[in-house]
Amino acid sequence: xxxxxxxxxxxxxxLFSIPFVVVYLIFSLYPTVTTILLxxxxxxxxxxxxxxxxxxxxxxxENFVQVVxxxxxxxxxxxxxxxxxxxxxxxxxxxQISLALxxxxxxxxxxxxxxAQGFFKVVFYMPNIITxxxxxxxxxxxxxxxxxxxxxxxxxxxxIDAPIExxxxxxxxxxxxSFIQFWMWYGSTxxxxxxxxLGINPDLFEAAELDGASNSQMFWKITVPNMKxxxxxxxxxxxxxxxxxxxxxxxxxxxxxxxxxxxxxxxIYNQAFGSNKLFARASAASLIxxxxxxxxxxFVFMAFNDxxxxxxxxxxxxxxLEAKKNKMEVG
Amino acid sequence: xxxxxxxxxxxxxxxxxxxxxxxxxVCIFLAVLSIFPFLIMAVNATRTxxxxxxxxxxxxxxxxxxxxxxxxxxxxxxxxxxGLRNSFIISAGATILxxxxxxxxxxxxxxxxxxxxxxxxxxxxxxxMIPGTVTSIGFYSFIYKIGWTNxxxxxxxxxxxxxxxxxxMRQFMIPSLPMEIVQSARVDGASEFRTxxxxxxxxxxxxxxxxxxxxFVGNWNNLFIPQILLTDSKVYTMPIMVSLLxxxxxxxxxxxxxxxxxxxxxxxxxIYFALSKYIIAGVALGGVKx
Numbered sequence: 001x002x003x004x005x006x007x008x009x010x011x012x013x014x015l016f017s018i019p020f021v022v023v024y025l026i027f028s029l030y031p032t033v034t035t036i037l038l039x040x041x042x043x044x045x046x047x048x049x050x051x052x053x054x055x056x057x058x059x060x061x062e063n064f065v066q067v068v069x070x071x072x073x074x075x076x077x078x079x080x081x082x083x084x085x086x087x088x089x090x091x092x093x094x095x096q097i098s099l100a101l102x103x104x105x106x107x108x109x110x111x112x113x114x115x116a117q118g119f120f121k122v123v124f125y126m127p128n129i130i131t132x133x134x135x136x137x138x139x140x141x142x143x144x145x146x147x148x149x150x151x152x153x154x155x156x157x158x159x160i161d162a163p164i165e166x167x168x169x170x171x172x173x174x175x176x177x178s179f180i181q182f183w184m185w186y187g188s189t190x191x192x193x194x195x196x197x198l199g200i201n202p203d204l205f206e207a208a209e210l211d212g213a214s215n216s217q218m219f220w221k222i223t224v225p226n227m228k229x230x231x232x233x234x235x236x237x238x239x240x241x242x243x244x245x246x247x248x249x250x251x252x253x254x255x256x257x258x259x260x261x262x263x264x265x266x267x268i269y270n271q272a273f274g275s276n277k278l279f280a281r282a283s284a285a286s287l288i289x290x291x292x293x294x295x296x297x298x299f300v301f302m303a304f305n306d307x308x309x310x311x312x313x314x315x316x317x318x319x320x321l322e323a324k325k326n327k328m329e330v331g
Numbered sequence: 332x333x334x335x336x337x338x339x340x341x342x343x344x345x346x347x348x349x350x351x352x353x354x355x356x357v358c359i360f361l362a363v364l365s366i367f368p369f370l371i372m373a374v375n376a377t378r379t380x381x382x383x384x385x386x387x388x389x390x391x392x393x394x395x396x397x398x399x400x401x402x403x404x405x406x407x408x409x410x411x412x413x414g415l416r417n418s419f420i421i422s423a424g425a426t427i428l429x430x431x432x433x434x435x436x437x438x439x440x441x442x443x444x445x446x447x448x449x450x451x452x453x454x455x456x457x458x459x460m461i462p463g464t465v466t467s468i469g470f471y472s473f474i475y476k477i478g479w480t481n482x483x484x485x486x487x488x489x490x491x492x493x494x495x496x497x498x499x500m501r502q503f504m505i506p507s508l509p510m511e512i513v514q515s516a517r518v519d520g521a522s523e524f525r526t527x528x529x530x531x532x533x534x535x536x537x538x539x540x541x542x543x544x545x546x547f548v549g550n551w552n553n554l555f556i557p558q559i560l561l562t563d564s565k566v567y568t569m570p571i572m573v574s575l576l577x578x579x580x581x582x583x584x585x586x587x588x589x590x591x592x593x594x595x596x597x598x599x600x601x602i603y604f605a606l607s608k609y610i611i612a613g614v615a616l617g618g619v620k621x
Contacts, residue, residue, distance in 0.1 A: 013443030034469030195615035
């Protein structure tokens with residue numbers, strides 16, 4: 001009887017999924033397939049979007065070769081852009097996760113409770129929600145040369161004698177872009193990590209406290225190992241976001257100086273929507289990014305699966321223990 | 332001060348007290364770091380370019396706000412009202428579609444047993460992380476061919492299919508939707524669609540509110556795809572307006588540039604300070620990153 005009922009309702013499962021599936025097929029899957037196909041064609045210029053031919057068999061990977069392997073400076077821009085993207089991400093992420101972990105330890109410390117946590121969370125998170133394009137332009141003006149707020153501040157504090165032309169120096173420009181990323185994201189990472197800590201069984205901490213464990217011992221021996229999945233998830237989502245970086249380097253310094261802050265997405269944009277409209281080559285670059293990001297996504301997917309598996313295993317273990325206990329009590 | 336802030340009943344060594352004060356110093360420094368750039372922006376938006384050149388940092392508001400606004404609007408490029416209108420239409424439209432249809436899709440995944448359900452959910456998990464920017468060439472090609480460039484629809488309709496939001500809604504729905512209620516609605520003769528609209532949606536309100544905020548802000552802040560599709564100044568969004576401020580037209584008009592940036596972030600600031608409690612709670616839940 002019951003089975004019969006659930007069978008008759010099954011069609012609603014399909015019915016209610018239709019809008020999602022239809023829109024996904026048209027606006028996500030179809031464009032994805034088009035991007036993949038275009039990567040193997042000669043599509044160039046606006047007419048090239050509807051009027052393209054596949055490359056001849058012996059040259060089918062020509063777009064990829066041009067994007068990746070051609071050694072001339074102009075064409076190896078993509079590898080340069082990919083390198084920039086990774087540098088900008090790493091330099092932002094290491095301090096970001098470190099500070100977020102430190103603040104998480106402070107905010108969840110059981111011995112010394114920090115006050116005004118709600119206020120600090122709201123303020124630390126604030127830059128994350130503000131339009132990245134606006135923030136990048138704001139920082140461009142704050143770091144203006146020869147007269148600008150940051151130069152003026154550093155001179156007044158006596159840190160520097162003469163103003164620095166930040167946007168003409170590779171190290172400074174990369175450093176500032178990474179800093180903006182760091183500044184926008186450490187609050188968000190911290191809040192996610194804190195909620196992860198609050199999800200750990202408090203008995204573990206109490207037992208450790210009774211055994212006389214110090215704050216830092218508890219943090220490294222209990223907190224961090226119990227948050228592996230959250231940390232992994234955070235690293236990979238941040239990496240995917242970092243690989244798609246566009247707004248901040250574009251608005252801060254347009255990829256300058258000397259192409260040192262052009263990111264992969266900026267390269268793709270310039271190829272496709274610059275004067276030459278090299279759609280095929282941009283598609284090849286997109287496809288490379290797509291593969292890199294897909295590989296990263298697989299790790300997230302496995303992390304979630306692992307988490308589900310872990311919960312199941314834990315439940316089984318608990319059930320076994322319980323059964324054993326009952327047996328012993330009976331015995 | 333240190334001894335006041337320590338929790339009672341626990342003995343603390345002097346070293347611990349110093350460390351505790353140090354924590355506050357760091358947190359206050361970081362708070363200043365978060366606020367300071369925006370404060371400079373707001374103050375300089377009210378000062379003349381000459382004043383800004385003489386003293387780039389000031390905490391005293393000037394009186395040049397209206398003059399800066401004149402300069403900003405006088406170039407016939409940066410148009411905050413047009414940007415506001417377009418960004419609002421896109422963000423509101425996309426948010427409504429995302430929240431409604433993601434909840435509906437999640438309901439299909441949670442409430443019914445159907446053959447392809449597990450496969451469908453696996454696919455959603457798999458594509459959840461892929462950002463729209465990597466398939467932008469194919470997307471542009473499609474939109475160009477159907478003649479929808481310089482139209483807001485291609486920035487709104489795709490919001491119907493938001494895998495990340497479906498995932499979030501499903502996770503929220505499983506523990507919070509009692510199937511007995513759905514069953515009793517069936518007994519009362521309500522159609523499945525009506526049950527969803529009148530019983531399920533109200534139960535899902537908290538999750539929908541959280542996702543609505545993130546969807547709205549995410550769409551508002553988006554630059555890459557709108558910049559590709561929208562080339563006519565009548566359909567520019569706020570972030571595209573910001574990129575105009577970067578051009579040569581405004582080169583030395585610092586007061587006007589600061590004011591322009593201020594105008595683009597003002598709506599988000601208002602949303603944030605009105606809803607910060609819910610936003611922080613949403614982030615803690617692992618709210619989907621846009």
